[in-house]
Amino acid sequence: MSIETRVKRAANRPHITKPARIASVVLFIFGIILFVVGSYGYLAGDLNLESLQPIANEVYAARKEARAFETPITGTVGLFGEGRFPVPIALLSIVMNNAIIIALVGITFLFNAVMFRIQSWERMKDLFCVEPALFFFLLFVYYPIVDLVRISFTDMRMLVTDPQKFIGFKNYEWLFLRSGWERFSESLMITFRYTFWEIFITLVGGMLLALLFNRMSKSFNAMRAVVFMPKYIAVSTSAVVFIWILNGNYGILNYILSTFGIKGPNWLVEAKYALTGILFLTGWRVVGYAMMIYLSAMQGIPRDYYEAAAIDGADAVHRFRYITIPMLGPTTLFLFVTTFIASMKVFQSVDVMTGGGPGTATNVMVQWIYNLSFSDFRAARSAAVSVVFFFILLIATAVTMRWSSKSVSYDS
Amino acid sequence: MSKRTISLVLAVVLMLSAVGIAAAASKYDVTEPITITWWHAHEDQLTPYLNYMIDRFHEQQSLIKVEPVYIGSYTEINTQLIAAIASGEVPALATANTSYPAAYGAAGITEILDPYIEAYNFDIADFGEGLIKSTSYNGQQVALPYLISTQVMYFNKDMADAEGIEMPKTFDEFEAFLEKATLFNEDGTTKRYGTVFGGWDYWYYETLFKNNEVWTVLDDETTDVNSEMSIYITTKMKEWIDKGYAYYAYGTGASPNMRQLFWDGGAFSVFHTSSLYDTYVQNSDFEVGMAWLPGSIDGTRFMSEVGGAAILIPAAATQRQKNAAWQFLMFMASPEVNLYWADQTGYFPTRASVMGTPEYEEYLNRKPAMKDIVAMSGWINPRNQHPAYDTVANEWRHALARIFNEGAPVKETLDKLASDIEEILEDF
Numbered sequence: 001m002s003i004e005t006r007v008k009r010a011a012n013r014p015h016i017t018k019p020a021r022i023a024s025v026v027l028f029i030f031g032i033i034l035f036v037v038g039s040y041g042y043l044a045g046d047l048n049l050e051s052l053q054p055i056a057n058e059v060y061a062a063r064k065e066a067r068a069f070e071t072p073i074t075g076t077v078g079l080f081g082e083g084r085f086p087v088p089i090a091l092l093s094i095v096m097n098n099a100i101i102i103a104l105v106g107i108t109f110l111f112n113a114v115m116f117r118i119q120s121w122e123r124m125k126d127l128f129c130v131e132p133a134l135f136f137f138l139l140f141v142y143y144p145i146v147d148l149v150r151i152s153f154t155d156m157r158m159l160v161t162d163p164q165k166f167i168g169f170k171n172y173e174w175l176f177l178r179s180g181w182e183r184f185s186e187s188l189m190i191t192f193r194y195t196f197w198e199i200f201i202t203l204v205g206g207m208l209l210a211l212l213f214n215r216m217s218k219s220f221n222a223m224r225a226v227v228f229m230p231k232y233i234a235v236s237t238s239a240v241v242f243i244w245i246l247n248g249n250y251g252i253l254n255y256i257l258s259t260f261g262i263k264g265p266n267w268l269v270e271a272k273y274a275l276t277g278i279l280f281l282t283g284w285r286v287v288g289y290a291m292m293i294y295l296s297a298m299q300g301i302p303r304d305y306y307e308a309a310a311i312d313g314a315d316a317v318h319r320f321r322y323i324t325i326p327m328l329g330p331t332t333l334f335l336f337v338t339t340f341i342a343s344m345k346v347f348q349s350v351d352v353m354t355g356g357g358p359g360t361a362t363n364v365m366v367q368w369i370y371n372l373s374f375s376d377f378r379a380a381r382s383a384a385v386s387v388v389f390f391f392i393l394l395i396a397t398a399v400t401m402r403w404s405s406k407s408v409s410y411d412s
Numbered sequence: 413m414s415k416r417t418i419s420l421v422l423a424v425v426l427m428l429s430a431v432g433i434a435a436a437a438s439k440y441d442v443t444e445p446i447t448i449t450w451w452h453a454h455e456d457q458l459t460p461y462l463n464y465m466i467d468r469f470h471e472q473q474s475l476i477k478v479e480p481v482y483i484g485s486y487t488e489i490n491t492q493l494i495a496a497i498a499s500g501e502v503p504a505l506a507t508a509n510t511s512y513p514a515a516y517g518a519a520g521i522t523e524i525l526d527p528y529i530e531a532y533n534f535d536i537a538d539f540g541e542g543l544i545k546s547t548s549y550n551g552q553q554v555a556l557p558y559l560i561s562t563q564v565m566y567f568n569k570d571m572a573d574a575e576g577i578e579m580p581k582t583f584d585e586f587e588a589f590l591e592k593a594t595l596f597n598e599d600g601t602t603k604r605y606g607t608v609f610g611g612w613d614y615w616y617y618e619t620l621f622k623n624n625e626v627w628t629v630l631d632d633e634t635t636d637v638n639s640e641m642s643i644y645i646t647t648k649m650k651e652w653i654d655k656g657y658a659y660y661a662y663g664t665g666a667s668p669n670m671r672q673l674f675w676d677g678g679a680f681s682v683f684h685t686s687s688l689y690d691t692y693v694q695n696s697d698f699e700v701g702m703a704w705l706p707g708s709i710d711g712t713r714f715m716s717e718v719g720g721a722a723i724l725i726p727a728a729a730t731q732r733q734k735n736a737a738w739q740f741l742m743f744m745a746s747p748e749v750n751l752y753w754a755d756q757t758g759y760f761p762t763r764a765s766v767m768g769t770p771e772y773e774e775y776l777n778r779k780p781a782m783k784d785i786v787a788m789s790g791w792i793n794p795r796n797q798h799p800a801y802d803t804v805a806n807e808w809r810h811a812l813a814r815i816f817n818e819g820a821p822v823k824e825t826l827d828k829l830a831s832d833i834e835e836i837l838e839d840f
Contacts, residue, residue: 158494159519269663358663359810
């Protein structure tokens with residue numbers, strides 16, 4: 001390293017004041033203590049570590065009694081076995097209940113201790129502004145994901161209140177090598193089928209409607225609002241209405257079809273039509289939104305392009321094919337990715353309209369995950385499926401983004 | 413029975429209970445004011461009766477205040493209860509479908525009621541063996557029978573009288589009955605179904621199989637859903653559905669569709685629960701008859717299963733909550749309240765001591781169709797108590813739907829189902 005570089009680095013290095021050094025040491029000490037305490041609580045409670053099980057059991061028993069008789073938790077327990085390092089059970093109970101929060105606070109303290117040594121006070125002030133949000137983000141977004149992975153390695157059942165046992169890869173073995181695989185692949189195919197059609201309806205329907213309403217008059221504004229309105233209505237509410245519309249015997253859709261001499265099927269009851277029935281609701285809800293997004297993008301396409309093309313003799317179809325579609329590329333990509341992610345996680349409409357049935361005809365992935373937990377009470381299996389599904393979504397989204405970044409033009 | 417009579421009777425019951433309570437003076441006594449929450453599944457039409465009963469309870473004592481909370485269907489209560497148990501914040505009382513107590517008992521999430529029963533000398537035997545079994549697990553009482561129903565066939569009595577149609581007593585008589593009760597249009601489509609099987613819940617038709625010795629879960633954790641008899645019954649049902657004699661109500665809206673079909677005259681009879689008797693009567697412009705489900709082929713077994721609701725105390729409640737909940741539970745399961753509920757709804761009176769009273773006679777006179785059903789009530793049995801039964805029976809229900817509605821082959825589908833069930837049972 002040249003002398004010049006060293007001098008430059010030294011000049012850029014922040015001046016660390018004495019109070020900052022003291023703060024760093026204090027935070028470091030507290031950080032270590034909190035991290036160790038939190039980790040102990042996590043190992044004893046959530047991870048149910050075998051060597052700590054007798055201690056955890058004492059805490060559970062004391063909690064149960066205290067809850068039953070609405071009395072405070074009393075007594076002590078040896079942290080390192082019988083009589084060694086006794087601590088109040090009440091304190092340990094609080095630690096076990098809040099283990100992850102305590103550990104995260106510890107990590108935050110440690111992080112700040114390091115930052116105090118390498119950042120100026122001005123920068124630390126910025127960091128303090130961001131840290132609360134970051135803390136809650138870790139606690140409420142990333143910790144549940146980590147815990148989901150943990151649960152997927154246990155024998156957790158919804159109805160069993162005993163401590164969970166770690167069973168290694170058994171849930172994954174069930175999923176990939178035993179009866180879970182058949183249901184998983186079936187459910188995944190149904191989800192992909194649903195997703196394909198939702199994307200199709202969103203992109204094609206949205207674009208066609210945008211072309212139709214691409215005029216800035218008052219009457220067209222009103223019509224646009226009408227088309228967009230379903231997006232405001234709660235899915236569960238509209239699903240209930242669609243159950244009635246699609247009723248095989250008394251539904252209005254089959255009544256209309258019958259006036260043309262067509263006997264409509266029992267949409268939500270016959271396996272081969274049930275997904276189509278749900279897609280009616282989906283289409284009704286999503287096209288208005290897609291139309292609005294496309295409309296705003298269409299308004300941004302310079303008129304000059306169309307005029308130049310018209311002078312060169314391009315007809316409407318050619319102008320649409322060679323100007324509108326490419327210029328809407330980024331919008332289409334946005335709609336594609338957002339619709340893909342949302343539709344892969346479809347649940348509410350399916351749950352209300354068919355509950356995954358008839359049989360397993362509409363048993364999309366999230367519905368299956370829900371049923372595993374709340375019908376079969378197999379929370380751990382449900383977690384294993386969720387973890388695998390999470391990775392499928394992650395990979396599929398990454399591939400889509402990568403593929404589209406090469407084929408979409410951002411010229412406009 | 414007038415509200416005044418009910419009030420008087422309840423006052424006496426509560427005074428007697430109070431004497432009992434005083435005499436008991438046990439650790440289960442309620443000694444200070446407390447408000448308890450009761451999660452239930454009773455829809456709007458039952459709210460006036462529910463509130464009436466709670467008001468009577470409040471009038472008779474001053475320490476316990478009950479707050480009823482409508483959660484939704486039995487399935488929704490189950491979901492919410494599981495979540496509540498996980499969080500530790502549970503209601504003092506919850507209503508549960510009779511299919512749940514066994515699973516709850518196995519998981520240890522309901523309070524064992526035996527010590528309370530003993531402390532208050534509560535006459536549990538008055539419920540009868542079948543109902544006690546249906547609300548206990550491993551010989552321990554985990555809930556109390558509360559609103560009890562069973563599977564029945566509702567039929568259009570006016571049509572039956574006019575056309576001389578008799579309800580089938582056994583499975584063997586079923587085909588002849590369907591041939592008579594079904595009407596066809598000129599183009600060959602069905603004008604009036606002979607019957608509709610309630611296919612959205614296995615409970616409605618499973619006794620057709622069980623009475624003929626087909627058991628979805630056997631004691632040795634195997635199944636005989638693919639036995640010769642099971643194949644025979646399934647094939648017969650499919651044949652009737654294919655011929656247009658019967659309709660398998662399955663999937664979204666199956667229950668309201670079936671009822672509407674019956675009220676519109678599109679079905680001669682339907683498989684449903686006895687608890688909906690009042691609903692059927694109120695919505696029909698013809699006389700509604702009720703018949704016991706067809707028994708075994710040889711006419712020796714007429715088993716039915718208990719349905720409706722049990723009431724339980726979550727084990728995670730505090731002792732004060734449990735004590736207060738027990739007082740309310742005794743009140744709700746008392747003979748007089750039991751008869752009041754049966755009278756106002758379509759549920760059964762469940763206490764033996766009620767039978768034979770003048771009020772009971774009065775009740776039967778008002779609901780004549782109940783007479784035949786009550787006469788057969790000795791055949792009511794608890795539901796299968798295997799913790800995996802609901803999962804297994806739902807697999808069976810879906811398989812039958814594939815056979816009846818999608819043309820799946822009977823034997824192959826049932827063979828595949830049997831191997832799936834055995835895997836599920838092995839897993840549990």
